[in-house]
Amino acid sequence: MTGLADESRSRSPTGDATQAEANWCHPSEYRLRRLVVENRAALGTLAVFVVMMSVFIAANPAVFMNWSIYSSVLTTVPVALFVVVPLVFVVTGGEIDLSFPAVMGFSSWIFALSVQAGFDPFVGLAAAILTGLVLGFCVGALVVYAGLSSLVATLGMNFLLRGLIQIVNEGKSIALVTLAHSLAYEIFSSEILGVPVQIFWAVGFVILAALLYNRHRFGAHVKVVGDNPDSAAQMGINVKRVRVKLFVFMGIGAAIGGTFSTMINFTWWPTAGDGYLLPVLTSVFVGGTPTWGGVGTVIGGAIGALTVAFIQTGVVAAGLSGFYVQFFNGLIIILSLIGHRWNQARYR
Secondary structure (H helix, E strand, O other): OHHHHHHHHHHOHHHHHHHHHHHHOOHHHHHHHHHHHHOHHHHHHHHHHHHHHHHHHHHOHHHHOOHHHHHHHHHHHHHHHHHHHHHHHHHHOOOOOOOHHHHHHHHHHHHHHHHHOOOOHHHHHHHHHHHHHHHHHHHHHHHHOOOOOHHHHHHHHHHHHHHHHHHHHOOOOEEOOOHHHOHHHHHHOOEEOOEEOHHHHHHHHHHHHHHHHHHOHHHHHHHHHHHOHHHHHHOOOOHHHHHHHHHHHHHHHHHHHHHHHHHHHOEEOOOOOHHHHHHHHHHHHHOOOOOOOOOOOHHHHHHHHHHHHHHHHHHHHOOOOHHHHHHHHHHHHHHHHHHHHHHOOOOO
């Protein structure tokens, strides 16, 4: 029986193709080809980013040869990265989350209130993360246990939380003048040799999330649930628990992103997080994560966030007015999606 099974596998089209490629290529070349195939979505996004930056540099070399423009982008893009990465997990799991802007605002509000009350910023950060975790669980419970559509439930939660913030604060901001002299600011929001330190935290977050997505059991469960939840349940995966964890992770990422945004500005605004909805969604889909679930790319999402962050800066620096920003946003989105479609081996 074992011999027949081995013979059957050796005669399968996939086995023949893989074996033929392995025999034809040098081992190092075969590994390189396999690496390219497995990461073609992220590499496609990287190609778009390189072409875009080449156009911007050619349009205005003086601006793009100056470190200040890159420092400016590296200061703000980590906030988006903390939200883009968890959203890749959510979309891969077959769901969507539109509540993260309000979760960013609500969690950073808790952080601001804690610091204003005299607590150590580390305590405020822990309180913000806990708030994001609880809000993420509430959103997940609405979707998983109440049976609501994730699109509708998260959109409603976004309005609900934002409305609560506005009602309590009446549009007033909270200035955190003591934050600049704290140890937390030095660790999370200062500079090292002219490079914003928050980008190192964001890159570390992306690396850990990529390992969780590609090398951990949770990432495998997310992909199976997003591809076919019924098959996942038959395999013994607790589908409901996995789906709730997706929204909890989203809430934690939104809380960290909102807190970092507040540290950068030394001020909390009632509209904190509002401007990240469309850029974050754009980053996920430009990065190569399709809408149907089951597959995605964390690294591609991170490169997509960098691409979107440079669009507005690059358009203005290239000498065009701000009216061109939305046009180029749409152009980059469409071209990226077309490129990913041509680059994929199978589509639904």
